[in-house]
Amino acid sequence: MIKTLLLLQSTTLLVSAVETAQTGQPLNLFNEPTYGVDVSFPIQHEKISTNYAWLPHNVDPSKPTPKEYEGMPIQYLGKRQEWYDEFMMGCHAHYGRKGDTYSACTITEQDRVEMSIRQPQSMQNYTELGFKKIKAPEEVWRRIKKFWDENKDRKNWSPESWPRGNTYTNHWQAPTYMVNVEDTKLRGAGSNLKQHVWDAAKTVISEWTGEELTECSMYGIRVYTEGSILATHVDRMPLVSSAILNVDQDVDEPWPIEVYAHDGKAYNVTMEPGEMVLYESHSVLHGRPFPLKGRFYANIFIHFEPTGHSLRHNAKEAAERAARGRNDRHASGGHEQEETGGLPSYIQVGSIEAERWYKSHPNAKKNKNVEATVGSTPAHRAAQEGDADQLGLVIDKLGHLLNSKDANGWTPLHEGARAGHVEVVKLLIDKGANINERTNEGKGETPLYWSIVENGEDHPVSQMLMELGGLNIGPDL
Numbered sequence: 001m002i003k004t005l006l007l008l009q010s011t012t013l014l015v016s017a018v019e020t021a022q023t024g025q026p027l028n029l030f031n032e033p034t035y036g037v038d039v040s041f042p043i044q045h046e047k048i049s050t051n052y053a054w055l056p057h058n059v060d061p062s063k064p065t066p067k068e069y070e071g072m073p074i075q076y077l078g079k080r081q082e083w084y085d086e087f088m089m090g091c092h093a094h095y096g097r098k099g100d101t102y103s104a105c106t107i108t109e110q111d112r113v114e115m116s117i118r119q120p121q122s123m124q125n126y127t128e129l130g131f132k133k134i135k136a137p138e139e140v141w142r143r144i145k146k147f148w149d150e151n152k153d154r155k156n157w158s159p160e161s162w163p164r165g166n167t168y169t170n171h172w173q174a175p176t177y178m179v180n181v182e183d184t185k186l187r188g189a190g191s192n193l194k195q196h197v198w199d200a201a202k203t204v205i206s207e208w209t210g211e212e213l214t215e216c217s218m219y220g221i222r223v224y225t226e227g228s229i230l231a232t233h234v235d236r237m238p239l240v241s242s243a244i245l246n247v248d249q250d251v252d253e254p255w256p257i258e259v260y261a262h263d264g265k266a267y268n269v270t271m272e273p274g275e276m277v278l279y280e281s282h283s284v285l286h287g288r289p290f291p292l293k294g295r296f297y298a299n300i301f302i303h304f305e306p307t308g309h310s311l312r313h314n315a316k317e318a319a320e321r322a323a324r325g326r327n328d329r330h331a332s333g334g335h336e337q338e339e340t341g342g343l344p345s346y347i348q349v350g351s352i353e354a355e356r357w358y359k360s361h362p363n364a365k366k367n368k369n370v371e372a373t374v375g376s377t378p379a380h381r382a383a384q385e386g387d388a389d390q391l392g393l394v395i396d397k398l399g400h401l402l403n404s405k406d407a408n409g410w411t412p413l414h415e416g417a418r419a420g421h422v423e424v425v426k427l428l429i430d431k432g433a434n435i436n437e438r439t440n441e442g443k444g445e446t447p448l449y450w451s452i453v454e455n456g457e458d459h460p461v462s463q464m465l466m467e468l469g470g471l472n473i474g475p476d477l
């Protein structure tokens with residue numbers, strides 16, 4: 001009986017594989033029909049592919065591809081663009097749209113797409129495929145589950161506040177909530193819980209990547225609600241080596257996270273409570289482009305940054321040293337970091353992202369020899385140094401310096417935001433600084449962008465800028 005069942009199953013598998021071969025849809029490593037970017041969601045273009053698999057040129061390879069479809073991936077999932085247009089209409093309706101050219105939603109989308117092109121190709125990866133599903137380490141699961149069980153009552157769900165025009169979730173339609181592990185009003189919350197979870201998760205993730213890690217961020221349990229989607233994206237650095245733990249769910253169908261592995265193919269990964277997906281979140285595109293069918297889905301995200309010390313490398317070198325029979329400790333490491341001026345190890349030398357990193361760390365190569373940028377004013381310097389009193393005096397005397405720009409188009413607000421000085425940023429905004437001024441002749445970054453890059457999204461400066469309508473815009477490349 002069991003044998004027949006198995007046979008039946010494998011026949012079905014075979015049939016579907018043949019069918020797949022007939023339709024020509026590629027398979028991923030798990031033998032599932034798959035596709036590349038821009039099929040389920042706009043990821044590296046602003047539109048989803050409309051190059052449907054059933055179009056004559058896709059069915060019959062002898063037919064030439066019409067010009068409008070050239071370079072477009074084959075669309076196997078039906079009319080996704082129409083669905084995406086509706087998604088964007090929802091955002092516009094919620095946040096408003098000024099004219100045809102300017103819209104906070106469109107700008108967020110452009111930034112997301114641009115980042116999805118730029119970032120992955122510049123990254124150093126540490127694993128073959130880029131993701132892996134495991135059972136959460138016992139200690140992690142026990143602690144998080146306890147915290148959730150004690151606080152899962154709806155009254156403890158705080159609405160998550162998304163910056164204006166944010167399109168990462170369709171929160172205008174399906175709000176997301178946070179059960180914050182730092183909210184001291186909640187039972188068991190606090191830095192103790194956080195540290196224990198970090199420590200326990202660190203071991204498995206570091207074993208997986210072979211890198212020594214340092215903890216970066218862990219906000220709390222995000223609860224998605226019916227109809228939620230999560231736009232496909234890569235995380236901002238330094239969120240590099242990450243884990244998603246599913247805490248609880250009430251769903252009618254499994255709600256997959258779709259990841260693009262290092263082989264460039266899409267994989268749907270489904271989870272049960274207590275399961276954890278490890279992923280290289282800086283280079284692996286990930287999202288949930290298929291709406292949640294069910295009441296809720298609760299996850300916690302745990303992020304780490306590699307310190308630049310490879311465990312594998314060290315182990316290998318140690319073995320080699322032992323084999324050579326000498327204790328040549330100076331042979332390894334150190335110099336490389338100096339030569340690259342402290343460029344984080346997960347950014348490839350010579351990549352576009354490396355160039356950006358040097359731009360944002362102008363002193364990195366100069367070894368602390370701070371050299372002022374041309375056009376930088378006393379207001380810039382006070383803002384950079386966090387000297388709010390001095391800055392106040394300067395602005396009162398020389399009001400025109402409030403929005404003054406240095407040679408790279410940086411305003412004092414950019415300096416203060418990047419350096420994470422709350423008082424400075426508050427003062428500048430109170431005095432009327434342009435919150436969304438962009439560097440580099442209007443083609444560069446906003447102050448919020450720099451604050452998020454340098455200080456993270458939950459830093460008070462980032463939060464303040466977001467609340468006041470700050471947009472997170474990176475440079476146009």
Ligand SMILES: *[C@@H]1O[C@H](CO)[C@@H](O)[C@H](O)[C@H]1NC(C)=O
Nearest residue numbers: 032033034035266267268290
């Ligand atoms: C993922 O799931 C969606 C929704 O069920 C499906 O349309 C899509 O083809 C799946 N993608 C992969 C790569 O399995």
Ligand SMILES: *[C@@H]1O[C@H](CO)[C@@H](O)[C@H](O)[C@H]1NC(C)=O
Nearest residue numbers: 120121123124125261262283
């Ligand atoms: C890292 O992964 C990304 C995305 O999978 C890829 O584009 C990039 O080329 C990889 N980096 C290296 C050095 O192979």
